[in-house]
Amino acid sequence: MGLAELTERVRTEAARHPDFSHRVKLDLGQTGVILWDGTASPPAVSNENAAAEAAIGMTPETLSAILDRTLDPGDAWFDGLFTVEGSTAAALALGQLFVD
Numbered sequence: 001m002g003l004a005e006l007t008e009r010v011r012t013e014a015a016r017h018p019d020f021s022h023r024v025k026l027d028l029g030q031t032g033v034i035l036w037d038g039t040a041s042p043p044a045v046s047n048e049n050a051a052a053e054a055a056i057g058m059t060p061e062t063l064s065a066i067l068d069r070t071l072d073p074g075d076a077w078f079d080g081l082f083t084v085e086g087s088t089a090a091a092l093a094l095g096q097l098f099v100d
Contacts, residue, residue, distance in 0.1 A: 014043040022090035025052035053090040058082035
């Protein structure tokens with residue numbers, strides 16, 4: 001799955017969760033980045049490689065599985081499928097959005 005499709009899927013999630021008030025960058029390595037800015041109203045999602053409270057590094061496949069809800073973010077964390085730099089609180093808040 002490419003960056004454009006993943007970005008659109010994250011944009012859909014941002015629209016579903018307007019109360020998420022953090023700025024989090026999903027770093028997909030060579031594929032690119034997705035920035036979810038929940039501090040904006042309405043929430044903004046872009047491919048801007050800008051500062052964020054947390055940067056979560058993962059593969060596009062891991063992100064896709066989390067978005068599909070076939071992979072629990074907590075399980076992915078314990079299995080070492082992603083890394084977090086910066087605010088773990090912001091990363092945990094984001095992960096909770098995908099457990100519903």
